[in-house]
Amino acid sequence: MNGAELLVKSLEKENVDTVFGYPGVSICPFFDKLTESDIHPVLVRHEVNAAHEANGFYRTRKKVGVCISSSGPGATNLITGIATAFADSIPLIVITGQVKSEHIGSDLFQEADIIGACESFVKYSYLIKNASDIPKTVKEAFYIASTGRKGPVLIDIPVDVLLDEGHDFNYPDSVNLRTYKPTLKGHSVQIKKIINELSKSKSPIIMIGGGVKLSESEEEVLSFSKKHNIPFVSTLMGLGVGKDDNPLYIGMVGNNGSKFANKAINEADCLIVAGARVADRAVKQPDLITKNKTLIHIDVDPAEIGKNAGPNIPVVGDLKEVFSELNKFEDQFDFTDWVNRLNTYKMTREGLRESTDLYVDPKEFVYLLTQGIKDESVIVTDVGQNQIYACSNFVSKGAGFVTSGGFGCMGFSLPAAIGAKIGNKNKRIISLNGDGAFQMSMAELSTLKQENLDIKIVIFNNKALGMIKEYQHLKYNNNYTFNELNGFPHFEDIARAYELDYKECHSNKEMKNCIKWLLNSKGSCILELNVDRDAFTSMNM
C-alpha cells in the first residue's frame, strides 16, 4: 500500500463517509485512491468552502468534518475556514497536500508553510514525514479534534509520502499522548461549592454558551435548570438550546441580545457561565461582571476560565459530566419568585413592526419564518445585518441555529448550509444571506447543484453592505463610504444560471406567502427580500 491508501483506510476506520475538498497536484494521489473507497468526496468551488462545509457538516451530524486541499494556494485558501472553525471550537480534520519532502523550504511552485501559517488557529498540526506514521497520526488527530475543547487539527502530507509504497495498514486501537489529557470530570469540591452557592443565592441565572451544544449536554443543563427553577439566558452560540415556550428561558444576551436578558444578568446575584467565553460581544465589560455577583465559570478549557472575567468558583470539566454530577445532589432549591420577576421584564413584539409596504422588514421576516419551524429545520446565518436580524428575532421552537459567532466570517452561510444538509439529509436547511456575503459564496451554488441538495436560500438584499453602513451611521457621522453594491448581480438571473427556483418578496404584504413558498418549495430555491437600504438592526455597538 502507498501513503495515500493508508490515509483513505485510516479515514474509513474513523467512519468518515464524506470529505469536502479540491484537488491539486500534491494531493492527487489521495483522490486516486479514494475511488476505491465508499467515502464520498464533495468538490467545492473554492477551498475556503471545504472548511465551511466540513464545519456545517459537524453541526448537524455531530461528527468531525474532514476537508482536503492541495499545497500552496489550495492550502492557504483554507485558512479562513480553519480560523472560523477554531473560533467556534468546531472539530475539523484538515488535510493538505505538500510539495515533496526534499523540496520543503525551497520555495517551490505551489509551496506554502501551511503549518506555520495556521499555528495560532489550529488545535494541533502535523507534518508527516513517513508514510508509516499516517494511521497513527490520523487516529491522534481525530482524538485531539473531538475531545476536550474541540477544534481543527491540520495534517500536512508531502506528495512523496502519499506515493511511498510498500506499507501494511495497521490502525492503532488507542491513543496515548503524554501531553494531552483533557480534564473532563469536574472537581468534586468545586461542584459542591456550586450547590452551596445556590443555597445562599436569591437570584441565580445560567448563561448557556456554545459549549453546551459542543458537549451535547443540552439535556443535563436544562434538567438542572428545571429541577431548581433556575432561569437561563443564551449567548449567540448557545441559541437553539432554550425554547421560547420554556418560562425559564429569558432570551439571548449580548449587544445583539434582548434588553431583558441583559437586565436579568445584571440583576442576578449568581451567574453560572456554562461553556461560554464571557466574550466581548456577549458581555460588554467582562471585567465588571463580577461586581455585584458570584461568578461560577464551567468550561472544559482551563485557559478560558479567568481570561475575560475572574470567577469566584472556577470549574474545569466537560459540561455533560459536571451537570450530571450537579443533578445528583438531593438539595432542592426554588427560585420561582425570581423567575416570575424576570418574566415581567419580557417584552412583546407589538409595536415593533414596521408599517411600510415599500419594503420587507427583515426583523419581522425572521420572526415569522422561525415561528413556523421546529426541530426539522436548521437556520444557517451569514455575517452582517442578516446575522443580527436572525439572532435577535429568532423564535426558538426547536430549530437549530448555526452561525460563525467567534470569527464572524462572511460567505459562511451557503457552504455551511451545504455541509449541514449533507450532514443530515432529513433536516430542512435554511440559509440566510446578505447580498454582500452571498456574493462571497455564490460560486458554491454549483456544488449545491452537483450534490443535488435541497437548501432554502434567503437573500436580504439592501444593495449595500448594511452592517458597515450602520456602523458608519453610528460611529462616523453618517459618512457613508465604500459600502455600495450597486444592485448587481440580478439574483433572479443567478438563480436561472444554476436552474434554481426563484421568488422575490417585494414588501411586507407578500411576506407570509413568500415564507410559505420558501418552506414548501421542492428542491433548492432562492427567495430574495427587498430590504430598505437604510434599514438598521439597531444593535448596540
Add this chain to the structure above:
Amino acid sequence: MKRIFSVSVENRFGVLSKVSSLFARRGYNIESLTVGETHDPTISNMTIVSSGSPHDLEQIEKQLNKKLDVIKVRTFKEEESISREVILVKIKYSAANRSEIIEISQITKAEIVDTTDSNMILLLCDTPDRVDKFIDMIRKFSIIELSRTGTLAMKKCK
C-alpha cells in the same frame, strides 16, 4: 512582574516555533529563552523569562499548558530559583588597557578563553544581574561582539 517558566516539551521538529509563536500571538513579552535537550532525548527543556501583570502571567501558564507539545510547565519567581547565564564577549585591547581588562576579569571571575595580540574573548557564567553588571564594567572598552545565552533556571531545592 518577572516570572520564570521552565517548560518541558516534546523534543520534536517545530516545537520551539509553536511555543514562541504563542508569545507573539498573545502579545506576551519574552525577556529570554533558552532551549536544550534533557537527559531524556525525547524531551527538551525551555527556560523562558517573561514579565507582565499577574493576569498575563497566569494566562501564559494556562496557554502554555494548552499547547499539545508541552509536557510540564513549572513557574517560579527569580528569587525562588537558581539561575545562570553565560556571556561571551570579544574585546579589542591595547597595551594601555590590557591590565585593566585582566583585573576586571579577576574581580568578576570571568575567564579569558581566547586571545590574539589585539583581541581577546572573555567568558562569564553568573547570575543574570551579575552578567548585567559585568557588561556595564566592560562597556568602556571596544566591544567587537557580545553574545549571552539568556537565563537558564531551576527552582531551588526545598
